[in-house]
Amino acid sequence: MKGLVKFEKGFSGVKLTEIKSKALSEKELLVKIHAAGICGTDLHIMADEYPYTPPVVLGHEYSGIVVEVGSEVLDFAIGDRVVSLTAASTCGKCVYCDQGLLMLCKEKQSIGSQIDGAFAEYITIPEKIAFKIPDEVSLDEAALTEPLACAVRCIMERGNVQGGDLVLVSGPGTIGMLALLVAKANGGRVIVAGTKADHERLAFAKKLGAIETVVIDGEESMQRVMENYSIDVAIECAGHENSLDNCIHLLKKQGNLIQMGLFGKDIKFNSDLVLMKELHYSNGFATEPTSWRIALNLLENKLVDVGPLISNRVELSDWERGIQLVKDKVGYKTLLIPNK
Ligand SMILES: [Zn+2]
Ligand SMILES: [Zn+2]
Structure with missing residues (x-):
């Protein structure tokens, strides 16, 4: 073969x-x-x-x-x-x-x-x-099922999205879209963030059920998001330093920071700000058998498409x-x- x-x-x-x-x-x-x-x-x-x-x-x-x-x-x-x-x-x-x-x-x-x-x-x-x-x-x-189970592992098993939570997904690639679908299936209201280059992807995120999309391209756009939203959960899906920094800044105090993206190298982030905001941090390393059962259940019951x-x-x-x-x-x- x-x-x-x-x-x-x-x-x-x-x-x-x-x-x-x-x-x-x-x-x-x-x-x-x-x-x-x-x-x-x-x-x-x-x-x-x-x-x-x-x-x-x-x-x-x-x-x-x-x-x-x-x-x-x-x-x-x-x-x-x-x-x-x-x-x-x-x-x-x-x-x-x-x-x-x-x-x-x-x-x-x-x-x-x-x-x-x-x-x-x-x-x-x-x-x-x-x-x-x-x-x-x-x-x-x-x-x-495998990438969906990765999102399940990070968002449902290791992290936690409660019904009604305002969830920021940072990075509108395949992982970001799966994070959007899983957060939404758990009752989250999802905002998807990207850069100027992501216009098409952000429009697609709206089709998949994001309540809002935002282009983050500097201080002013960050300020606008912070004034308008109190983010309960931020999911980093781009594997990019700036995206992680945005998540840390945009989260409300005591919010949940979830890392799904892999950076592939050492990165800098403002750990003092994480402390001063008392953020909770979690992640997930691929999938466990439990994640697969949940992922297949979500697919079977059409909770995620x-x-x-x-x-x-x-x-x-x-x-x-x-x-x-x-x-x-x-x-x-x-x-x-x-x-x-
Ligand atoms: Zn994979
Ligand atoms: Zn062993």
């Missing part, structure tokens, strides 16, 4: 190539990939900015159909539509594993960075990390174009389609 493999350092170390399928062990599933979303993490791995163990098939946001089951698989059958957790292998006996906090296990290995991922025709996964896709959810939508975020569907053979669409910020989620 064909798979997109990171072999070695450099962008030239990424190749679509023929890979051997491994024999299925007793508790594994062979899943035919329906669609696999390109994530910022994939770009970071391609650029050697995120840890990975080569050679490895990239991709961790996917949906698919079970086509073969190991001899001891109990809960899945051929034909089941599935998604799966990213942390495919953990020690199973440390203090974090005990609590179901798989991302925090020292021996964690994830699909798409240490274990072969989803930018391929098929993926082999242990049964224990798979979740069935509810009938009400399409396979395309289900491919966005990720459909409008799917902008591009690109065949796996045309993966370089798919990557370019993400780099050029064309639309929101780009899905790679490995099987016709």
